[in-house]
Amino acid sequence: MYRYLERRLVEHLREFLKRTYGLEVSNTVVEQPPKIEFGEYALPLAFELARKLRKAPRKIAEEIVAGIGTIPGFETFEVAGGGYINVRVKRAELAGALTADESPVEDIPAGKVLVEHSSINPNKAAHIGHLRNAILGDTFVRLLRFAGREVDVQNYIDNTGVQVADVVVGFLHIEQKSRAQIEALAAAPRFDYVCWDLYARVSHWYEEDKANPRARADTLRAIEEGNNETAAIADLISVAVLKRHLETMDRLDIEYDFLPRESEILHLHFWDAAFGKLKEAGVLTYEAVGKNAGCWVMPRAGRAKTLTTGGTEGTGENSIGENIAEEDQKVIVRSNGTVGYVGKDIAYHMWKFGLLGRDFGYRKFYRYPNAHECWISTTDGEKDHPHFGDVAEIYNVIDARQSEAQNTVIEALRGLGHDEAADRYTHFSYEMVALTPRCAAELGYTLSEEDKGRAWIEVSGRKGFGVKADDLLDALIGAARKEVDARHAELSDAERGGIAAQIAIGALRYFMLKFTKPSVIAFDFKEALSFEGDTGPYVQYAAVRATNIFRKGGLDVESFSREGTVGVSAEDFDKYLGGAAGDDIWELWLAAAKTSYVVSQCIAATEPAYLAKHTFQLAQLFNTFYHRYPILSETDEGRKKFLLTTAAVVRRELNRALGVMGITVPPVM
RNA sequence: GGGCCCGUAGCUCAAGCGGAUAGAGCAUCGGAUUUCUAAUCCGAGGGUUGCAGGUUCGAUUCCUGCCGGGCCUACCA
Numbered sequence: 001m002y003r004y005l006e007r008r009l010v011e012h013l014r015e016f017l018k019r020t021y022g023l024e025v026s027n028t029v030v031e032q033p034p035k036i037e038f039g040e041y042a043l044p045l046a047f048e049l050a051r052k053l054r055k056a057p058r059k060i061a062e063e064i065v066a067g068i069g070t071i072p073g074f075e076t077f078e079v080a081g082g083g084y085i086n087v088r089v090k091r092a093e094l095a096g097a098l099t100a101d102e103s104p105v106e107d108i109p110a111g112k113v114l115v116e117h118s119s120i121n122p123n124k125a126a127h128i129g130h131l132r133n134a135i136l137g138d139t140f141v142r143l144l145r146f147a148g149r150e151v152d153v154q155n156y157i158d159n160t161g162v163q164v165a166d167v168v169v170g171f172l173h174i175e176q177k178s179r180a181q182i183e184a185l186a187a188a189p190r191f192d193y194v195c196w197d198l199y200a201r202v203s204h205w206y207e208e209d210k211a212n213p214r215a216r217a218d219t220l221r222a223i224e225e226g227n228n229e230t231a232a233i234a235d236l237i238s239v240a241v242l243k244r245h246l247e248t249m250d251r252l253d254i255e256y257d258f259l260p261r262e263s264e265i266l267h268l269h270f271w272d273a274a275f276g277k278l279k280e281a282g283v284l285t286y287e288a289v290g291k292n293a294g295c296w297v298m299p300r301a302g303r304a305k306t307l308t309t310g311g312t313e314g315t316g317e318n319s320i321g322e323n324i325a326e327e328d329q330k331v332i333v334r335s336n337g338t339v340g341y342v343g344k345d346i347a348y349h350m351w352k353f354g355l356l357g358r359d360f361g362y363r364k365f366y367r368y369p370n371a372h373e374c375w376i377s378t379t380d381g382e383k384d385h386p387h388f389g390d391v392a393e394i395y396n397v398i399d400a401r402q403s404e405a406q407n408t409v410i411e412a413l414r415g416l417g418h419d420e421a422a423d424r425y426t427h428f429s430y431e432m433v434a435l436t437p438r439c440a441a442e443l444g445y446t447l448s449e450e451d452k453g454r455a456w457i458e459v460s461g462r463k464g465f466g467v468k469a470d471d472l473l474d475a476l477i478g479a480a481r482k483e484v485d486a487r488h489a490e491l492s493d494a495e496r497g498g499i500a501a502q503i504a505i506g507a508l509r510y511f512m513l514k515f516t517k518p519s520v521i522a523f524d525f526k527e528a529l530s531f532e533g534d535t536g537p538y539v540q541y542a543a544v545r546a547t548n549i550f551r552k553g554g555l556d557v558e559s560f561s562r563e564g565t566v567g568v569s570a571e572d573f574d575k576y577l578g579g580a581a582g583d584d585i586w587e588l589w590l591a592a593a594k595t596s597y598v599v600s601q602c603i604a605a606t607e608p609a610y611l612a613k614h615t616f617q618l619a620q621l622f623n624t625f626y627h628r629y630p631i632l633s634e635t636d637e638g639r640k641k642f643l644l645t646t647a648a649v650v651r652r653e654l655n656r657a658l659g660v661m662g663i664t665v666p667p668v669m
Numbered sequence: 670g671g672g673c674c675c676g677u678a679g680c681u682c683a684a685g686c687g688g689a690u691a692g693a694g695c696a697u698c699g700g701a702u703u704u705c706u707a708a709u710c711c712g713a714g715g716g717u718u719g720c721a722g723g724u725u726c727g728a729u730u731c732c733u734g735c736c737g738g739g740c741c742u743a744c745c746a
Contacts, residue, residue: 027686034689044688047726057726081689082726121746161746262746295744300672327671327742334744341746401740403673431674432740455738483708503708514694515682518674520739527681527695531708534682534694541708549705601685613683616693627701627710647705669708 001097002040002590003597004104005073005089006030009041012071013064020067021053036587037580039078039086046083057083091586092573098593099565099649108148111392114352115141117428118249118256119156119398121163122238124199125192126248127466128523129399129433129459135512135662136430137397138254139608142660146599152388156348157261157376159238161341163199163461165220168234170198173215174205179233186240192248193468195241200464224338226267235263246366246374248469252505253662256374258388264360264377265348271339273358274347283415284332291326294335298342298415300328301407330408342405346412353413353421354390362388393424395606400429400518428606430517434458435467436524443467456522467523476504479529480537488668499666503537506663510536513612513661534616536663539654542619543665545626546651549644553632561652565645576642584628585646588621592653599660608661615657622650 010028017023025045033042046061053060061079068077075088117137120130137153144151158164171177175198177185185191206213222230242259249255265271275296278284284296332343350356361381366374375385398406406427413422434456437447445465451457459466481500488496511528515521531537550557555564577586591614598614601607631647634640655665 029686029688031685031688038689042689047688050726084689158746163746292744297744300742331744336744338744340744344746399740400674402746404741405746429673434739458740487708519682520675522681524681530695532695533708535708537708538694545706545709552705605685607685609683610685613693620693623706623709624711627706630705632705 001094001102001104001596002593003600005094006041006597008071008073009087012068013043013045016064016068017049020063021049023049023052033084033086036583036590038080039076039088040590041087041089042080043085043087044083046085050083061085091577091582091589092570094593095573095577095589096568096570098589099568099645101652103596106148109392112150112152112390113144114152114154114389114391114394115144115397115428116154116156116394117141117397118245118254119158120245121158121161121461122241122245123163123167124196124241124461125190126245126469127459127461128469128472129466130245131252131469131472131508132430132433132512132521133397133399134249134254135252135509136428136517136608138249138252139509139513139611139661140395140397140428140603140606142662143599143602143608143611146596146660147603152391153255153257154388155256155259157238157242157259158341159235159242160223160262160266162216162220164234164238165216165223166202167195167199167237168219168223168230169215170195170202170205171233171237172219172230173212174198174201179229179236182233183236186236190244190470192241192244193470195237196461196464196468199461203462224266226263243366248473250368251470251473251501252509253664255368255372257386258362259365259374259376260348260360260388261377262344264379265344267379268358268360270347270351270356270358271343273356274343274350275333275339277350277416278332278346278412281416283412285324287329292329292331292335295329295331296333297324297329297331298408298412299324300330301404301411342408345405345409349394349409349413349425350416351389352391352394353418353424355413355416355418355421359389362386393426395426395428397428397430400431403427403429426606428517431520432458433521433523435465436522439467439524440465442525456520472528473504473508475525476507476529477501480504480507480531483531484669491668499668502664502666503531503540503669506536506540506658507531508536509662510539510612513608514616516609517607536658536661537669539615539619539658540663540665541669542622542626543651543654543658544667544669546622546647546654547665547667549631549647553644555644557648557651560644561648564641565648568642568645572638572642576639585625588618588625588646588650591618591621592650595653595657598657611657611661615654615661618650618654618657622647622654625650 010030013028014025017025029044031042031044033039046057046064049060050057058079061083064085065077065079073090073093075090078086080086115137118130118134120126141151141153171182185194206216219230222228223234225231284298287293287295287297330342331340333339347356351358360377361379362375362385363378363381364373365376368374396406410422410425413425436456437452437454440447440457477500480503481496484496484500514534547557550560576582577589594614598611602610629643631640631643634643658665
């Protein structure tokens, strides 16, 4: 509602400015006043117009206020300070609409959105860094769906790379396991933990003997070729670990629709199709001499010089390549003819936009407890399957370290003439999760003096250095369980377990979302396990408190929200929300009205942290309200009804906003 | 060397496209009628927004230069 009113205000303003001054104002800044007493919107536009109109800002503001006339839903326009225009809405009207949960008709952009996230190498357990990725990605999916978009969720699986090869080497060369033995291990619980430890050991093993790394090269080649024992073992390992990842993420209510795998990108020859087009468009050039002799290269993204199309077209023999300085070349095809991962990524992204002319085979892979079906790529799949790919927009949730590679893929699309696709390609970039030195020490790692002085230490899967996702979740559930047990001895074991899980997920998801994307999270158990202050459980608790009011009052909160709230008249809203006396409760209503506004901000800025901040502020305001206004003991029936309605509306919005963050509210806390 | 990001209270972080007195949480200290109320609330202290310039009516925000830190810069992924 808040968002809808803002749009209406802007439209009227533009129309007014055009009519009165003959000015076309493209971006009208609308702010929120620092204090609720000043109104709901603040317009600093008089400052901007001052130069154009050669008048004092205050004078202009006065003219606008005098001439703007009436706008439905708005009460007053006032000049403040040196030229601000503070705008007040009709509180009763907005409150009435919010109570009835009216949602104005929106223009939803056409076309499907594809969000790729997680993309964990299937060779070891997921860790906290992967959690940040998956939680950001899943929340973004929920934001888009809340905004009415149709979304496909994909999790790219690199099942043929060195990381999987390393674990295969570990089982075959270090552990000397047979295929049957590995199969047995893979069927046991937490196989991903076994791989986690083994992967770290393989790194050491490579260093022990110069001959050892040869096993990696041989294994990698065998995996890429396929149709052999090594490839079969790699497949069984990667599939087993992948299933573990799906289980881990499902604990957090994170689901995927489709799992495209690198093996199919290879075996279905996606690259061949892409390679032809890239050569033809002159995006790739062949290097005949120098450091990259024998390779097909692209200009490195970010410092790409203008692609010159002069010289030999098509084959691009040497001539174009000479225009790219050697250090600015990104090798796409190696001199031995194999493709690097950026090349595969280009092909994959052409497929995403429906530009490749090839498709995956599909088969069902994993059925979630809620019956949702997750599909996986295969060479010859089932006849009937959902249509994936060929989408209008894509978001890739990938950490900031890969931004250059991501930009290279975007440049390749541009080079192919697909600017419209490149424009709808968003690298959803975020910073990594690292460990504080204290956290590392707690985990038993010995730190160098240098490391002790650092703000954070990077997680390393290769070294086995990090906090595993399931371990963190278990720790959170354990800590939450202690609190629940202390408070709710009357509940059954299963009930307490369920609540503890909800709280743990709330704490974890909120923790990963409260930091803005460019901020490195220096992970620390003390902070992550906190349930007080700026945390998920704080927000959950506010929602639980709202529910408690109804339960203790003998009212069913759901049916009250459906039917009871309509009993508050416009006069009553005016009475209780009007004037300075109503300011503090109105502030709560106004915050509650902002959910869809905040969601749209999150999408536009690809920044879910705004929503976390919003839920926290709403919960804070509600807690203040809760403390200040006893509801059940209220003797004035009209006022009591109004206060109950306030609680019901805030509860609904808290549940809704938390839901977008993938957080549910326990029955009691 | 080049590219990207960061530097705000003791600590961890906010501050929407440049706006009104730079806000939260944690920690510290002091309080909250035994109740819909403590996973909470109220209050206090705590800031030269890394430094120096510039643009602007107005800069944490934009520009330039320094200082400090991180990441990327493989015929790895």
